[in-house]
């Protein structure tokens with residue numbers, strides 16, 4: 090199966106479930122991260138795909154999963170649901186050797202196996218804004234300021250979930266898609282989003298710094314605002330309401 094066939098199959102399987110897929114080459118990632126973060130097991134022209142969840146993933150994929158009584162909801166249910174969905178897509182490509190990395194995969198040293206925001210940028214999915222690009226950086230030198238990706242359609246209403254590395258798929262001529270700089274280089278807007286993401290991410294205003302075509306639903310926001318320890322009870326209530334309605 091060539092690149093186009095693989096890309097088509099992944100899109101057919103995942104787009105209607107509320108995901109987006111963005112292809113990239115390992116060399117694009119390795120050329121920007123520090124040596125310690127490089128993916129050294131692969132050739133430069135190895136094809137990989139970034140998978141992000143969009144606002145509809147919650148209703149299209151997660152709720153049906155969570156309402157299924159056979160699913161164990163005691164371990165992070167969103168992560169388990171996304172993993173199951175991606176694994177089922179991968180199983181449809183048995184002739185390829187695929188390494189699947191998730192946003193939460195860490196080495197024993199707690200270092201992330203893959204830096205998802207960098208992948209978001211180099212794959213063209215969502216521009217990564219960081220203090221390092223500022224000419225006049227106003228933030229305290231000793232403050233660890235996280236960068237943030239902004240998606241051209243969903244602002245901050247999305248998550249960078251997984252990377253599929255196709256060890257057996259090489260394509261040195263893969264066309265590169267540049268990420269959309271939604272702030273057109275306006276440094277004041279970049280500072281504003283970095284402030285919102287670092288100092289008040291809980292209010293979600295960093296997600297709305299540009300006009301968006303969709304946000305997380307009220308139900309989804311309620312789920313994410315629930316403490317992880319209380320989410321099982323939250324989901325159990327949804328299951329009970331669903332039973333009453335059938």
Ligand code: B12
Pocket residue numbers: 121122123124126191192193194201202203204205206207210211217219233235236237238239245247248249250286287288290
């Ligand atoms: C660790 C982590 C945390 C830690 C943060 C620790 C810290 N302050 O650093 C904690 C638990 C606190 C945290 C909290 C949150 N997080 Co967090 N977190 C991560 C995680 C797992 C790893 C981030 C990391 O350590 N990166 C490593 C550092 C070194 O990367 P870096 O600083 O970007 O440096 C690299 C780049 O600069 C790159 N680089 C160098 N030159 C160039 C040039 C270019 C052009 C480019 C593109 C890159 C590049 O190379 C460097 C490395 O060598 C990622 C998922 C993942 N696997 O990536 C999510 C992630 C960053 N978190 C995310 C989110 C949303 C949050 C929260 C809002 C909570 C939430 N989940 O809702 C809060 C926000 C907290 C805050 N603002 O303070 C999202 C960000 C989404 C987005 N739109 O950007 C991610 C991507 C998870 C996801 N699945 O989507 N998080």
